Amino acid sequence: MDCPKCKGLMVYERFYDYLDDTGQTSFSGWRCLTCGKILDPLIDAHLKNRTPAMVSKARRKAVLRSV
Secondary structure (H helix, E strand, O other): OEOOOOOOEEEEEEEEOOOOOOOOOEEEEEEEOOOOOEEOHHHHHHHHOOOOOOOOHHHHHHHHHHO
């Protein structure tokens, strides 16, 4: 699997979080050996359900003027 950030090699790994208050102390996911990016099922679900950022008209005008 290639990293979506840097196209480096991703490895499947088990992660441990002993401070998690849900009672789940570990989860599985992918970690990039090059940049360290971590992808797990929760991150993947959030990325798929992401809505586009709302940019106000004032902000959009300021950005266009600076270009």
